[in-house]
Structures are given as C-alpha cells and as structure tokens.
Amino acid sequence: MEVNAAPLKTLGKIAHGQSVEIMEISSDCGRAGRLAALGFLPGRRVRISRIAPLGDPISIEMDGQEISLRRSEADLIGVKEIA
C-alpha cells in the first residue's frame, strides 16, 4: 500500500464543486445495485455540482448529466478526491 494514498471518503461528505473518482459501492443492498444501474461505478469520475438550499439533497454531475441523491444514499459510494 502506498503511504500517501488519500483515505476513502463517501460521496455524501464531499464539498460543493469537488470532483471525485468512484472507488467502490460499499454495500450489497438493493439500493447499491440501483446506484450502480444509474452509472455510479468504480472508475467513473463525478463532480458535486450543486447542493440544495436546505443542505440536502446534492446534485451530482456525471457524463454531462445531473442526478440528485440524498446524502444518505450518496454515502453508499466510496470515492477519492481528485484535483
């Protein structure tokens, strides 16, 4: 293991405007399968494009599309921040 590897965060905890690479979908519940079906897959790069005025849900840009998720669901997705 590389020492300077960034620790894995979850997508729900990422700041507005930040781009991330999806590393894993942590759970194997049905919701995880659903997120995968929408294209939230390891290796994809996404960006937090917007946060609702009340703090939740968040809007995620992926492949030129925008999909909004509640933070609780976004937290099923493990990500690594990229510059």
Add this chain to the structure above:
Amino acid sequence: MTAAVDTKKRPARIALLGNPNTGKSTIFNRLTGLRQHIANYPGITVEMKTGAMLVGDQQVEVLDLPGAYSLAAASPDERVVMDALDGRMGKRPPDLIVCVLDATNLKRNLLLVSQAAELEIPMLVVLNQWDAVKRNGLRIDADLLADRLGVPVVTTVAKRGGGLEELKKAISHSLDEPRRIPRILWPEFIDEARDIVRNGLEETGNDVTGPEALRMIFDTDSAFADKIGHREKLKPLLKSARDRIRSHGMNPASAEPVLHYRHIEAVLDGVIEGDGMVARTRDSVDALLLNRFWGSLIFFAVMYVVFQSLYAWAGPVMDLIEAGTGWVQDLVSPLLEGTPVLQSLVSDGIIAGVGGVIVFLPQILLLFFFIAILEDTGYLARAAFLMDKLFGWCGLNGKSFVPLLSGYACAIPGVMAARTLEDPKARLTTILMTPFMSCSARLPIYVLLIGAFVEPVYGPLVAGWTLFLMHFVGAVVAMPMAWFMNRCILKIKAQPFILEMPDYRVPTLRNVTIRMWERGRAFLIQAGTVILSISIIVWALLYFPRPDEVAAKTREAFIAEKSSAMPADALAAELANPESDLSHKLDHRIGGAYIEQSYLGQFGKAVQPVFDPAGFDWKITVGVLSSFPAREVIIATMGIIYNLGADVDEGSDDLRSIIAQEKWHEGPRKGQPVYTLPVVIGLMVFFALCMQCGATVAVIAKELSWKWAVASFATMTVIAWVAAVLIYQIGSRL
C-alpha cells in the same frame, strides 16, 4: 406487407421501453393518437397505457411501459416492466420491443436495452431528442450503432413529430423481419451462478428461465424471487450463487450493471464523438433556479401562481357550473311537479350530483395544465430538489409539495397530482396526507363559527389568527402521523430518492392538452360515477321516509304558536300567500321537521351519544353526519335544521345569532348554551381533521384501492372525533 402478423391471426403487440424522461410517452401519444386507454396494473398503483396504431392496414397494440432505469425490479414500476416483457402478466410477451433512448445520454439508456436483450425479444432502437445531440456538442453515428446492436436504429424528435413516419415504417419492417440484439456474453462464473439456481430449482419442479434466474441473483430485493415461492429452497441457492460471484471479486449487487456497462462501452466505442459537455444553458439556468435566495424566491412565486389558480381563478368557472346546475334544476323541476319524489330525486339527487362532479373539473384541468408545464419544462425536478429536505423526514419527498399545496384548494386534484411521485411509498403517504390539508370547502364552517363566537368576544385580530391557524391543524397532525406510519405500519420498502435533472425544454401545447384531457376524462369516468352514486344515496337518506303527517303537524303547531300573536284571519291570509314572510318561515320549519325525521336525522339522533363527549347536541350531530358526503353542505344543513332554509351562507347574521342562542333542551346540560367555546373549537378541529368528502374517498379508491380509501376515511374520522372530545373535555374543565 404485414404478412408475418396476418398468419398469426392476432394483432401484433409492441411495447415501448425506456428510462424516465426520454420522451417515451410523447412517442406513444404520437403513435396512437387518442386511441388509448389507461389501466391500473392490478394490486399496485402503477398505471399502464395501451393504445392502438395502424401499421399498413393492420391494427397493432401498443403498450407504454412505465419509465425504468433498470430491469432490477426494485420499484413497482420496474416490476411491471419485467412482468410485461416476461409474459408472466397473464399475457404473452410483446412481439417487438421499441426501446426509446435519450440520444444525449446513450450510455445509461443502453443499460436497460442490454438487460432486455437477455429476453431475446425482437427489438428496435429509437434515439429520441435527436435535435439536442448537436446542441450538446455531440456527434452520434446511428448507422454504426445499428451495426453494433444488430437491430434498426431510428432517430426522432418526437416532440415535434420529427422522424415519426420513419419510425412507423421501421416498426412495420421489424414486425415482418424481426431482429434481436445478441445477448451479452457473461463471464463463466455468472453462467455457473445461474446454473446453480436453475438446477437447484429444477428439483422443485419450478422451471425458471435463464434470464429469470439471473434477475433473482442480481436483485437483492428481488420481487421476482417472492413470486417464485419456495423461499426456504431458494435462499441457500441464491446465497451460493452470489458467493460464486463474490469469489471472483465482484459485488453481486453491482455485478450486473458493471458487466453490462463494460459491454455497452465496447458497443459505443467510436459511435459517439464530442466531449459530452454539460449543456451550458442548463447550467446557467440552474445557477439561478437552484440558488439559495433567488431559487427559493422563484419557487414560491411559481407555487403561488399554481395555488392561486386553484384557489381563486377556478372560482368563477366553478360558480358558473353551480349556477348552471341550479338553472338545469329550475328547468327540469317544474316538469316533474306532479311526482314530488321523482322531482326531488332528479333535482336534488341526480342533477345536483352531476353538478357536484363537474364542479371539480376546472381545478383538475388547471392543476394538470400546470403540472404538465412544470414537468415538461424540467422545473418540477428542480422544485423537488429544493423542497426534499422539508419532507424527507416523514417519508414524503420533494415531489410531495405540489399535491399537498393543491390540497389546500381541494384534495381531489391534489390526490391525483400525487401521480407525479415515482416512489410508491412516498406516493401512498402523500395521497393519505393530502385530505388533511385545509381545503377551501372547510372555510365556510370556520368563517361561520369564528364569526359567531370568536370575533364578538375576542375581536377581529384574534378571529383572524384563529382562521389562519385553523389552516395548519391538519398539516400539524398529518406530518407526525406520516412519520409514524412510515416507521411502524407501512411494509413497503423505501426507494432511494433519485432525481434526474433533465435539460430545460419548451413544453408543447399538444402534450399539455393530452395530459389535461387524460386526467379530466379519468376523473369523470372513474371517480364521477362513484361520487354521483354517493350523492343519490345521501339524497335518499335525507328524503325518506317522509310521512305526510309531518307537514300537517308542523303546520298545526306553527299556526297555534302564531295565532296568539295575530288574529286568525290575518294569519290565514298571510299563509295563503306563498311569498309572504310567514309562509317562508313555515316552509323552513317544515323542511327542518322533515330532516329531523329523515333516516339520516333519526340516525343522527341515535348516534348523538357518540358525539356527546364532544359536546355536540343532536342538531350538530346531524349537521356533522350530513356533511360526510361533502363538508361544505354543513352551512345549508344548519340552515335547514335551524329553520332558516337552505339558502343561508356562512356570513348570515340570522344563522350566527340563532346558533349563538341555541340551548340544550334536555339532559344534564338543560338550559345551558350548546355552542360554548370548547364545542366551537372542537367542531372546527373536527372539520379540519375529518375526511368529510365523498369525492375524495372515491378518488383515493381509484388512485390506490378501496381498502386504502376506507382505511383513511375511518382513521381520519376517529382522529377527528378524538380531537373534538379532547378539546371539549379539557376545554370545559379549564
């Protein structure tokens, strides 16, 4: 031309399959025109439209499947899709699947296609919104895609009818020469996992197909597995199948999409050119519409317009319908003068009932006009994004806002508007919450009681505040109930709240009018008949048994009472003139006597003890009971009961002063006023919480089921009663 269909001697069936927001329904409308009908899928509230189109001279049945992202049957919508394609719905599988794709988002849209290819049904691919491809800086090689997929690919701009002729030709061609998309080549361990389940189930004599076995393995909450039964046998089989996948380093929950997407990326290699940049206009408009300050401001402005249209703008049209109803009554009534029963049935039962159905149409049409525009422009998704946090905690979601807001004008369009919610659990909860919102029909009783009892004692300021606060009683009770229901009662699995932010689009008049027509028609046919029946039943309960001696006895008593005050011949002369003041008073008194002896009146007297703990006398009880079909009739009923005639309104000084003076005639409270403050508040809260609206019950029954309609009616009645009793019991001890 359609020889392949002819020989089978049955109409061919095609199914439209696609993600939400692909314009699938627009294509359906274009293909079938208005030759369509909507059916609710049995058991769940997913609606499926079927229609007919002509291919050559052949009638072809077209099925518009609910929009779905995946065949993993996580939601009822998707379950319907899988059932329909699988032929397990009591019908054979379709002869052709027309896959409608959003051309600007091919990768994700192809997942469903790739999954459906497993079923080996002939397919045709439509790339819709073709005009947006160029706008978004993309170039798509449709011919290359057709080559790779092995089926015809048609490009359309369905909104404007572009490419529709080509699509019809392609459908006809595909029915003659069916082409299939080759199935994805699964890695060996997936085949092994599939065989574990299939072979294991073979012993039970339950024959599942390969694709069905795969669905059960991939879908953790597979509805399909529930249907197969043999749970105890199936569970270990699925576990070992999933372990096989896990042993190859894949998460079984995401293995299927991962493998499909790998396949799709290979298919799309070289098909799409361009960087897939975000549509710039969408980004800048979103920056405004989702802005913390401006976005919220615009949201409230938009919602204000929607609400105002239902609350105020629909008013004149509704008045017109009511006036029209009265006009028809006046026209028809004299024709039946000879037979009072028939006259009353036709006039007060049937004509009033039909008028009572049509009167809801303006609000329904207006609301669906706005909903069609909000959905088609893409704003509804943004509104849901802004509001979701407010509703999420109690099991609703951002899309509940419009139905609940509409409920403040009228629960009927509100309940119908809950169709915009895809998540069945949130849709159910929203429908059940909507009747708690303080609709405009509750206003008259608030105005009457506040005007009679609060304003004279506490002044206009307190009266105003009371009226304002009464509008929140329902919501304040309903929201925690929704939370409780979601936590403890509803067994439906919660769906993740996934909201796609579509590109902004200009709505078309055609789509908007079709939506309005669809909903208006469904209401008239489905709910209208029930509402009319209720209206006739209630008429009968208020009319019969109507013994003749009631009128005579009331007249005698009236004359005896008045003769002490005026000479007998003057009295007789007054009563001989039907337009005189005394004649009217007598008529009103007879009307009151009839309602007292009607079945409903007798019932009201009989059940008065039930309402006694809330301090209601038999008159209030009859008023409350007769308001169950439609709460706004309380004022007219009170007018009749208090011998003022049915023409009183909530501002009537006569009615206000008469109820203010009303005293108990018997029982332990004899001589005390009936309407004390706790009774008045209790009565208003009862009206706030009770579902006194037959039309709402009928609409809930049509949108959900009779079971839910009856359950919510019973629950609201009990809650209303408990609240009124608590207020009276606590209030009169203070």
